[in-house]
Amino acid sequence: MAVKSSAILTLIRIDDGEDASIRSATAPSDTTKLWFDTTTQTLKRYDSSSGTWEIVNDYADDMNNMRQEISVEYNSAITQLKNSLTSLVEELQTTTTNNTTSINSLSSQIIQNASSIQLVTNNVNSITDKLTGVATKEEISQWAKFEEGILKLGSSNSPFDVRLSNTELGFYENDKRIAYLSNQQLNISQAVVMKQINLGTFQIIYDEDLGLLIL
Structure with a gap:
């Protein structure tokens, strides 16, 4: 913050002689000249309108206001x-x-x-104590994970894994379910039977010479 102020100072030369101010302790009778009051050490001029001697360049009030x-x-x-x-x-x-x-x-x-953190990460201390050096947590983390309530079993570098949840046991390849067990039945998207299928007391057999047989 900057506060600016300005004032006008009138300088009056005081010389001894005819045209100089009057220096005395009492007010002079000649009111046409300046009077230097030796008592108060102030320069005064006569104000004919008020009939009094006033101090020249009196800035006391201005300084107060400032x-x-x-x-x-x-x-x-x-x-x-x-x-x-x-x-x-x-x-x-x-x-x-x-x-x-x-x-x-x-x-x-x-x-x-x-709960979605890997099983091995959550239970490292417990598993390490129980395995007693048979397998390390790094080895287990390569084939066992537990995410969002689902246990995943499968090598980390293999496209195949088995996933066990509360509703099914699923078999996956490249994260795509190819078969699953649920509600006491096996569901397979696509199956290739190499030799024989048993349905109750019946058999469906493929013979290289005779072809497909139902017994």
Whole structure:
């Protein structure tokens, strides 16, 4: 904040002589000249309208007013700065509260999704203690995973795996189900029987010489 002020200063040369001011401790009778009051060490001129001697270039009132204006401007600037700092602190508090809420929400989501973490990762200590060095957790993680309530068995570098859930036992190739057991029945998308199918007491047999036989 910058406070600017201006004033006009009148300089009057004082010389000894006919045209100079009068230097005395009491008011002179000649009111056409300036009077230097030796008692108060001030230069005065006669004001015919008021009939009194007045100090030349008396800026006491102007300086007073200027000090008051500066004080008002200074206090106003301090108040504005205080309000700005208060608003900033409130915004920071709000942001901190929002961030804390977001962090707590994220933590809750991580805890809720813990069931989808791999079986080996969740139970490393327990499995390691029970296996007693027979297999390591790295070896197990290559063929066993537990995700979203489904147990997956299969080599990590193989396209085939078996998935066991609460509703079925499925056989998959490249994440596509090719057969599954559910509700006491086997469902196969496509099957190739090399030699024989038994249906109750009946048999369907393929003979290289006789072809397809039903017995």
